[in-house]
Amino acid sequence: MGDKVIDRYALDQDAIEAEEKYDGYYAIATNLDDSAKDIIEISSKRYKIEDCFRVMKTNFSARPVFHQNKERIIAHFMICYTALLIYRLLEKKLDLNQTHFSVENIVETLKNMEIANIEDMCYMSTYTCSQVCTALNTVFDLELNKKYYQPKELNKKIKKILG
Structure with missing residues (x-):
């Protein structure tokens, strides 16, 4: 049988208190000559x-x-x-515009924003409008909450986004 191992530890309270004065500070070491x-x-x-x-x-x-x-x-x-x-x-x-969303929210919303071509007559949105979609409507004035779009409307929206 092996020997019995006894773990012992001691906290150096003086060392802990001496280090506490640096809590909340972030040190930067660099060789740059900038200010x-x-x-x-x-x-x-x-x-x-x-x-x-x-x-x-x-x-x-x-x-x-x-x-x-x-x-x-x-x-x-x-x-x-x-x-x-x-x-x-x-x-x-x-x-x-004082509207913040996580990258996950924005990317997921954009990934889900699809439209279906209805026999070359119009396009139907297959997505439901989310908070991100509503914010994009406000910022870009694109009316992304509509169910149907005419081809000319979509072309105007693309031109508007591209400036």
């Missing part, structure tokens, strides 16, 4: 960059990549970056 203000401003935006990679990986399927051809790999990432750019512009426009 502290500039470095802090850049660092404060780091989360946005990290969030972009998370959004691309999670919501735009940037990884894994199952392409072998270099051109296809580049095309795949260009599509992902373009989707991210469009999402960020949409997010910014919604935020300026």
Whole structure:
């Protein structure tokens, strides 16, 4: 039989109290010669960059990549970056209108916004309008809550979005 193991520990209260004065602070170490203000401003935006990679990986399927051809790999990432750019512009426009939604809400709403061609006479929306859809209506004035659209209407909406 093995020896009996006894675990013992002790907390160094003095060390804990000495470290507590740094609680809530974030240290930045850099070799840049910029001013502290500039470095802090850049660092404060780091989360946005990290969030972009998370959004691309999670919501735009940037990884894994199952392409072998270099051109296809580049095309795949260009599509992902373009989707991210469009999402960020949409997010910014919604935020300026005091309306914020998570990336999941926006992407899910846009994925579900489909229309069906009814014998080349009109288009029927197959989606139900959500809070995101309502906010997009407000920001872009697109009347996305209609059930039927004439082809000319959709062309006007596309031109309006593209500016």
